[in-house]
Amino acid sequence: LQIERHDNCAYDYLEIRDGTNENSPLIGHFCGYDKPEDIRSTSNTLWMKFVSDGTVNKAGFAANFFKEEDECAKPDNGGCEQRCVNTLGSYRCACDPGYELGPDKKSCEAACGGLLTKLNGTITTPGWPKEYPPNKNCVWQVVAPTQYRISMKFEFFELEGNEVCKYDYVEIRSGLSSDSKLHGKFCGTEVPEVITSQYNNMRIEFRSDNTVSKKGFKAHFFSDKDECSKDNGGCQHECINTVGSYVCQCRNGFVLHENKHDCKEAECEQKIHSPNGIITSPNWPDKYPSRKECTWEISATPGQRVKLTFNEFEIEQHQECAYDHLEVFDGESEKSPILGRLCGNKIPDPLIATGNKMFLRFISDASVQRKGFQATHTTECGGRLKAETKPKDLYSHAQFGDNNYPVQADCDWLLVAERGYRVELMFQTFEVEEEADCGYDYVELFDGHDKTAVRLGRFCGSGPPEEIYSAGEALLLHFHTDDTINKKGFHIRYRSIKYPDSVHTKK
Numbered sequence: 001l002q003i004e005r006h007d008n009c010a011y012d013y014l015e016i017r018d019g020t021n022e023n024s025p026l027i028g029h030f031c032g033y034d035k036p037e038d039i040r041s042t043s044n045t046l047w048m049k050f051v052s053d054g055t056v057n058k059a060g061f062a063a064n065f066f067k068e069e070d071e072c073a074k075p076d077n078g079g080c081e082q083r084c085v086n087t088l089g090s091y092r093c094a095c096d097p098g099y100e101l102g103p104d105k106k107s108c109e110a111a112c113g114g115l116l117t118k119l120n121g122t123i124t125t126p127g128w129p130k131e132y133p134p135n136k137n138c139v140w141q142v143v144a145p146t147q148y149r150i151s152m153k154f155e156f157f158e159l160e161g162n163e164v165c166k167y168d169y170v171e172i173r174s175g176l177s178s179d180s181k182l183h184g185k186f187c188g189t190e191v192p193e194v195i196t197s198q199y200n201n202m203r204i205e206f207r208s209d210n211t212v213s214k215k216g217f218k219a220h221f222f223s224d225k226d227e228c229s230k231d232n233g234g235c236q237h238e239c240i241n242t243v244g245s246y247v248c249q250c251r252n253g254f255v256l257h258e259n260k261h262d263c264k265e266a267e268c269e270q271k272i273h274s275p276n277g278i279i280t281s282p283n284w285p286d287k288y289p290s291r292k293e294c295t296w297e298i299s300a301t302p303g304q305r306v307k308l309t310f311n312e313f314e315i316e317q318h319q320e321c322a323y324d325h326l327e328v329f330d331g332e333s334e335k336s337p338i339l340g341r342l343c344g345n346k347i348p349d350p351l352i353a354t355g356n357k358m359f360l361r362f363i364s365d366a367s368v369q370r371k372g373f374q375a376t377h378t379t380e381c382g383g384r385l386k387a388e389t390k391p392k393d394l395y396s397h398a399q400f401g402d403n404n405y406p407v408q409a410d411c412d413w414l415l416v417a418e419r420g421y422r423v424e425l426m427f428q429t430f431e432v433e434e435e436a437d438c439g440y441d442y443v444e445l446f447d448g449h450d451k452t453a454v455r456l457g458r459f460c461g462s463g464p465p466e467e468i469y470s471a472g473e474a475l476l477l478h479f480h481t482d483d484t485i486n487k488k489g490f491h492i493r494y495r496s497i498k499y500p501d502s503v504h505t506k507k
Contacts, residue, residue, distance in 0.1 A: 002059040112138030125216025144223035161187030163434030174198040268294035275398035281372025296360040303394035304379040306358040314371040329359040381411035387496040396489030405489040417496030423475040430464035431488035446476040
């Protein structure tokens with residue numbers, strides 16, 4: 001458009017009307033150099049008139065005209081499943097709120113993802129209960145009030161993939177960003193355990209590739225107030241949050257008071273079976289009483305070693321610790337080898353048992369009393385284990401059966417048989433992150449005392465290896481995990497037997 005310019009287009013102009021003549025509704029008078037927007041008539045006729053006066057001449061105008069069909073007026077609604085939007089020369093399909101266009105740009109499917117602020121609700125894959133479509137990326141961000149935690153429970157789960165989750169998967173994180181703490185990456189048909197967020201928000205991301213589709217998943221989320229986040233729930237020692245409530249728990253050496261919040265000193269003989277906890281001298285943090293003898297028998301998961309780390313230590317000093325003292329034994333009683341007899345004010349170095357049992361005995365005399373001690377008992381994987389003719393158990397981690405194995409672990413177990421015998425290894429349970437070359441998490445076996453010995457194999461996945469036999473008296477088991485996906489772990493039974501030298505694994 002290049003027509004002599006005037007504010008009111010009084011000299012040269014192009015006049016366009018919506019109809020058949022100069023009395024039809026005026027669409028506009030146009031002049032100057034600004035190209036008008038595309039113009040569409042309301043009927044099948046458009047009237048145009050060009051006028052120039054006797055003075056200034058310009059290049060004029062050039063326009064394309066064509067008949068515009070309203071495809072959306074057809075009986076089939078333009079082929080659109082829900083809404084048809086007519087455009088100049090064409091049309092497009094649209095969907096109702098809560099739906100989005102499918103890959104064919106005509107059908108509509110349930111939209112996925114979004115911000116959810118309800119205390120509870122349901123999340124499903126797109127198209128549920130039909131198969132989810134390919135090439136989907138859905139992100140749900142669930143936000144609960146402060147002091148709340150969010151739990152996710154799956155009712156149904158069926159995604160393409162196996163242990164590796166390369167293709168279709170769902171990721172669950174504590175937090176709202178894509179780099180928040182990862183709780184797990186899931187695929188296949190195994191229904192994940194209930195997942196609870198660390199904070200008051202949770203991110204759920206679902207991805208599907210362009211090939212195989214499955215039924216998907218249906219999950220329920222619910223928010224629960226974390227009473228422990230404020231004033232420790234009123235608990236004197238530890239507060240444990242539960243769904244809809246909370247419970248107070250006392251440290252080792254104490255029992256819960258009748259009021260269910262305070263803790264009082266327990267009897268002085270304790271048997272401890274938890275993988276970690278705190279041990280204190282009687283009456284801690286006040287001075288221990290006189291004429292006291294207390295014992296603690298700590299039992300950890302078979303295959304794990306008990307570790308004792310002192311946080312505070314103040315016991316009556318004596319060069320030979322003849323008066324008040326703490327004795328630590330490498331086994332289940334005071335008849336086991338002693339790891340240390342301790343007294344004084346210097347914090348001792350950590351003590352590690354060779355096996356899954358440790359025994360502590362504290363004795364105070366009739367005279368001087370001090371503050372005592374506070375120590376943390378934990379577990380460490382690995383160690384030297386004696387294989388006997390009676391089978392023994394070995395578990396991948398201390399909380400086997402309750403939690404998946406930890407990330408970034410490197411554990412070495414040396415299994416040594418009796419003289420003249422071989423080691424037999426039988427996998428009872430085996431579930432380790434799967435990868436074609438077992439490059440992420442794996443169990444590796446060596447036919448000897450160290451990793452220079454012949455390697456018997458590297459194993460991962462969910463199929464337990466067959467029985468394994470050493471050629472000599474020793475077998476080294478190495479367990480490695482990376483920093484991402486963790487699984488159930490493994491349970492092994494081992495013993496010493498007589499077996500031909502040339503055979504390693506049962507065929």
